[in-house]
Amino acid sequence: MSKVSTASPSQIGRFTSEAFAVHLAEQKSAPAWWLERKRAAYAQFAALPMPRRTDEAWRFSNIGTLSLDGAVLAAKAGPVAPVAGFTPTLSFANNQLVSAHVPPALAAQGVIVTTLAEAAAKHADLLKAHFMAQPQKLGSAKFAALHSAFVGDGAFVHIPKSVELADPVVIQHAASGDQAAVFPHTLVVAEENARATVVDLLVSAAGGRHLAVGANDLYAGHGAQLTYIGAQNWSRDTLAFQLNSIVVRRDARAQSLNLHLGARQARHESLSQLQAPGAFSEMLALTVADGTQEFDQRTLQIHQAPNTKSDLLYKNALLAKARTIFSGLIVVDPDAQKTDAYQSNRNLMLSDDAEANSLPGLEIQANDVRCTHGATSSRIDPEQEFYLQSRGIHREAADELITFGFFEEVLNRLASDPIHEALRDLIRSKFQK
Amino acid sequence: MKPPSETAADDTAVENPVVGIDQSKGDFKYDVKYDFDAGTGLNENTVRYISSVKKEADWLLEFRLNALKKFHSMPMPTHWATKDLENINFDKIRYYLAQGQKPKRTWEEVPDDIKQTFERLGIPEQERKFLAGVEAQFDSEAAYSNIKEIVAKQGVIFVNSTEGLREHPELFKKFFGKVIPTGDNKFAALNSAVFSGGSFIYVPKGVKVAQPLQAYFRINAENFGQFERTLIIADEGAEVVYMEGCTAPKFSTATLHSAVVELVALKGAKIQYITVQNWANNVFNLVTKRGVAHEDAEIKWIDCNIGSRLTMKYPGVVLKGERARGEVISIALANDGQHQDTGAKMIHAANNTTSNIVAKSISVGQGRSTYRGIVHIPKSLKGCKNNTECDALLINTNSRTDTYPAIAIRGDRNATQHEASVSKVSEDMIFYMQQRGLTEGQAMSLAVNGFINDLARQFPMEYSVELKRLIDLEMEGSVG
Secondary structure: OOHHOOOOOOOOOOOOOOHHHHHHHHHHOOOOHHHHHHHHHHHHHOOOOOOOOOOOHHOOHHHHHHHOOOOEEOOOOOOOOOOOOOOOOOEOOOOOEEEEEEOOHHOOOOOOOEHHHHHHHOOOOHHHHHOOOOOOOOHHHHHHHHHHHOOOOOOOEEEEEOOOOOOOOEEEEEOOOOOOEEEEEEEEOOOOOOOOEEEEEEOOOOOOOEEEEEEEEEEOOOOOOEEEEEEEEEEOOOOEEEEEEEOOOOOOOEEEEEEOOOOEEEEEEEEEEEEOOOOOOEEEEEEEOOOOOOOEEEEEEOOOOOOOOOEEEEEEEEOOOOEEEEEEEEEEEEOOOOEEEEEEEEEOOOOOOOOEEEEEEEEOOOOOEEEEEEEEEOOOOOHHHHHHHHHOOHHHHHHHHHHHHHHHHHHHHOHHHHHHHHHHHHHHHHOOO | OOOHHHHHHHHHHHHHHOOOOOOOOOOOOOOOOEEEEOOOOOOHHHHHHHHHHOOOOOHHHHHHHHHHHHHHHHOOOOOOHHHHHHHOOHHHHHHOEEEOOOEEEEHOOOHHHHHHHHHHOOOHHHHHHHHHOOOOOOOOOEEEEEOOOHHHHHOEEEEEHHHHHHHHHHHHHHHHOOOOOOOHHHHHHHHHHHOOOOOEEEEOOOOOOOOOEEEEEOOOOOOOOOOOEEEEEEEOOOOEEEEEEOOOOOOOEEEEEEEEEEEOOOOEEEEEEEEEEOOOOEEEEEEEEEEEEEOOOOEEEEEEEEOEEEEEEEEEEEEEOOOOOOEEEEEEEOOOOOOEEEEEEEEEOOOOOOEEEEEEEOOOOEEEEEEEEEEOOOOOOOOOOOEEEEEEEEEOOOOEEEEEEEEEEEEOOOOOEEEEEEOOOHHHHHHHHHHOOHHHHHHHHHHHHHHHHHHHHHOHHHHHHHHHHHHHHHHHOOOO
């Protein structure tokens, strides 16, 4: 990352006030309040220090390789081919919209699928209420501020009351060019009793070092059912941050599945807030870590109201010299009685050089709750391994088979078969290089 | 759970569930004339004073002074630990106090006023006769120690740490400060600078000590902190069980207890270290306990925390030799105004080592219990296994519990598993017992005792009885 840098490992890299001024000048049609927010975010970004080794939120993370040096705001780029099996509704490349195929049926239902820039002009109230509106509690406040300051076009999806979407809304965010910094954003608001599935695809057009600082805001209104799939497949030289926030209201249900394949070092933070009785958040993640990749996942499930439920299952398959960190916390507020919370991290060790770190945490302040968590790390059952060997299956193929067997429990929780299949293909592509 | 007519009265009970408990239990102290007193506050002179009173060798004074420097240079660990630590006023603490008397060998020689203290504690003289050795620690020096002849005949050394230093300097120096280095943490550094008292035990090769060695600790002076230093060495194939129990009178200003306990289990040795901690609710109990288990050795910590204002204690085992085994059994009970921040550390450093952690905590009223742990299995090891189980029971609506484990594993030839659960006492269970004629309080006590029963059974009988009595006492008035 820092090879081309001339500055010392700094707090802001090349995201200087001059670079920010240039970026602001490009936001010609943006309303004043939006620019004001960007300025405030930039000031915060510049003021906050980089993560330090003693920060609890960064425990076990490789701090030395987090440098922002070198990366610059990505220049305009052409369209990027969609991920196989998906038809993007909106496609972004280097922070700009490159293609849009919004089915007429969506517009007829009153669904809004547009860019953040257009939303800032036309749907200011919704954007003000939901864009980066939740607290940054997991350690990346600095990168969240960087994201807010430099975010360009992003996706804005609004599903009105009681509308059910037949097909998923697919958003693709691509990065291309060496040292390109991208700030992908997807905002989804599902109003009362709406039902929708949104897929976020994070990809690189080709190799190259990227800095990706992405975020998504998911909001499930009363009785809504929102499914979110995030598939991250950045180039192997990318430093990635992805900040995910889920707000779940009364009797609503949010399901999120994050698939982590790409990047050199990827930090993923996911915050679920269960704000009203009956809310349910299902948080799933699958990671295939190989080479010297580091996947750093931090989660927080906050139960703010009684009778809420959350269920987290994060599975990591570790090959070669990969490292993973899982740090999860369940917080049950004093009034959130009858909470049912679950948190589980499973690490499949497929190499003797891999390293899995697990920090499953609980903070419970109500007594009438059911909270459990578990973490396991181990290789596969020797009998299964022996069986595969006795059938003449070589190590690499066995790793793939075992990984799919290990992941199936999570993939099976998806209601949509086409998405299930497309994700399997994406995972398979990682084993076939 | 109670007739509706009683709910109005119950509201106040929920505010403070311990109302009605005889809080004065254990609240007593006697005037004791201290012959040596280092005064309050901590500086180089305090350390020099302690060392000179104890007529220590130069290397130890150097060790203490070096530790003092480390203590001053290290920050408070409040970036992860509770901010309550900031309420410790190091200038108001007495760092050394002793009656200047030699440890007594027989019961007759123990001064009457100290005997009286033991009477009030309910430690019957008779009980000791059954035990292999009793060393009762009164303030920072052992006021009474009685080593049964059999133990001495076996060649076992069981003395206080000052005696150990004086009479067995070579053995002491060889192992002292090796398991827990001075700079391990701020409070280990503090202990290293000002320690006095504690036990020194050496069990020779192949000797199995049949009965547990026991020591009682007490704090008996206002603003006075105790800094015991215990070192236990079990030579090859030796086996020993050590028990440490504490109760302390209650004082108005905070006191500090910061012990360091080091265990060394050489090849094939077994050490079991049992603690029942019941300091008064104003004591900061910040203890570092760690053992090194060599080849085929086994170290087991049985740790029970009921008292104190804040306890921070994570007994650890460094599994240094092949097939070494480490175990931590932890029970914590946090009542109003208490924070039990306990847990375990398992550092695997050799192949085929196994460790097991079972922690159960009970939070009553506004009490807070925390499990914090580390399991570390570095690269290139194989056949290592860890099992961790943490269960928390929350009694009242405003009770709190936290769990913060950290598990780092490298390689595919090891396995770890961690599980934790949080629950409350089932209403059906309470209802059933009430129907059989028990009061709600009795039912709750029974349920809580049932929750920890499988762990309590691992304690020696008299401790298990004492534990049950303490839990009954703590549970009184907690419901309603």
